[in-house]
Amino acid sequence: MARIKALIGLANPGDQYAATRHNAGAWLVESVAREAGTSLRPDKKFLGLYAKAMVDGQELHLLVPTTYMNRSGGAVAALTNFFKLSPEELLVAHDELDLAPGCARYKQGGGHGGHNGLRDIARALGNANTFQRARIGIGHPGHASQVTQYVLNRPGKQERHAIDDAISECRATLPDAISGEWHRAMQRLHSFKSA
DSSP, rough: OOOOOOOEEEOSSSTTTTTSSGGHHHHHHHHHHHHHTTOOOOEEGEEEEEEEEETTTTTEEEEEESSSSGGGHHHHHHHHHHHHHOOOGGGEEETTSOTTTTEEEEEEEEOOTOOOOHHHHHHHHHHHSSEEEEEEEOOOSSSSGGGHHHHHHHHHHHHHHHHEEEEHHHHHHHHHTTTTOOHHHHHHHHHHOOO
């Protein structure tokens, strides 16, 4: 397995979306930046907020695209082209309807599962879907017709607390994940459930 060199957190830009469920991927990247003592700053060449961080002695590129979710691919392609990264060296953090709040899972490659950000990234990388994912559970509203409104709204207080717990656990397993110790990272993260 390739070592992870970049962590990308998917989001929609603007203050009106910052606290919405669709931005859960960005919340992970923001928390990694905070813990590493660095700040995400606007970077036009990467179409997003960018920082370089040291995580457990390993350099990691952090990126939150500032394009809309369904245009995330342009930012990811710009980063991969500039630093000559392969799709396998990317870990993309995103909100996941099929997991309850308080749960998170790593996934190695695969389809987009209807997630427009993942779909656009695969397209921008030449239809490569081999990038790794950190799936952060936000729960499902119950019916497909409610999904758009649901992901673009804020979670309740308890729900946000559970999501933050899962993000903290993601952050704790990140050193194993980025060094390629996927079995250990998955074993810990996949057995976690916010109380």
